[in-house]
Amino acid sequence: MPWGVMAQDMVGWGIMEEGWRKGPWTSEEDRLLVEHVKLHGEGKWNNVSRLAGLKRNGKSCRLRWVNYLRPDLKRGQITPHEESIILELHARWGNRWSTIARSLPGRTDNEIKNYWRTHFKKKGNISSQNPEKSRARFLKKQQFQQQQQQRHQTDMKRMVSLLDESDNKLPSFTQLRQEMVFPSAPDEQGLLYSLINGYGGLPEASNDVVIWDGLWNLDDLHGSITNRANCQQSLAFNFC
DNA sequence: AAAGGTCCCAACCGCTAGTTT
DNA sequence: AAAACTAGCGGTTGGGACCTT
Incomplete structure (x- = not known):
């Protein structure tokens, strides 16, 4: 999905600061990030925006991956x-x-x-x-x-x-x-x-x-x- | 019913340590 | 050796959902 279309989806709550988006991730952003990690592996987070077309800074991408998208995350309540x-x-x-x-x-x-x-x-x-x-x-x-x-x-x-x-x-x-x-x-x-x-x-x-x-x-x-x-x-x- | 409080979680920020150039 | 870059860490905040009064 082109960025323009994606950006349209986010109208109303997305915050852009110095070109970086902030706030909650959309499923489309998640998909792009997962796809990026699949192709390039973890690391080089600052390249993600350029390579994956995400308007997120490296830190944000890393955090999203580590805390939410990583496939080995256990979910559910702490036992x-x-x-x-x-x-x-x-x-x-x-x-x-x-x-x-x-x-x-x-x-x-x-x-x-x-x-x-x-x-x-x-x-x-x-x-x-x-x-x-x-x-x-x-x-x-x-x-x-x-x-x-x-x-x-x-x-x-x-x-x-x-x-x-x-x-x-x-x-x-x-x-x-x-x-x-x-x-x-x-x-x-x-x-x-x-x-x-x-x-x-x-x-x-x-x-x-x-x-x-x-x-x-x-x-x-x-x-x-x-x-x-x-x-x-x-x-x-x-x-x- | 509604206003205020609490819980919970996702995400951000600032800082630091490690690595690369 | 030092500057720049990168990744990771811990603290903090924002906001939705639910609860209490």
Whole structure:
């Protein structure tokens, strides 16, 4: 879609500053960014505007990718077990959100930071103050997040099909992306990833048990995945 | 019913460290 | 060696949705 047409779509809320757009991303922008990363990989974010035709600065593109579009993101609520991990790691490292995030696969530093601020920053934990209220909120949130997750999957599905229609040049990356978004039958690697990301359709409690009772040696895992981009390109389920 | 408060999340900003030229 | 560029981090803000009074 030509920029002019795209810009028309954004009339009313898009803010242009020194030629850069700000504010919420549109699905079209998302598509362009995903396509760009598919073709060029992560990095060189300042080139995105030029190469992908996005009126976003590099920082904005990177952030959008890292926090929202990356295929390996886990969505949905923070599980109690993740919460305890966050508490533990925060006690150890303080506000080093990215460090904490590295120990929670599929979670972003931004997500953890937001979660912490919402739930723990204030004196006392809200959820311990009024269990009834807290539960109602939790259920509502869960419902909301399920909708969000469905919407995200639908969006990604659409993007995947759009991208795949346009070329079949990078089958391995395409397969990877599809597998990440829609984990397939529980073959060894797919199941592993499904378990990690909670997309496998297992009940949440099971996820927790499987994932955390064996509490993976996350440092080792992290150490082995030193370059996510390379990882993706080489069909990462071998864990590089 | 509506006004004000709270929660939550996405996105931006400023700064710094690392890398390249 | 130093300037310019790039990527990443943590703090902060804006705004929609929901809740309470």
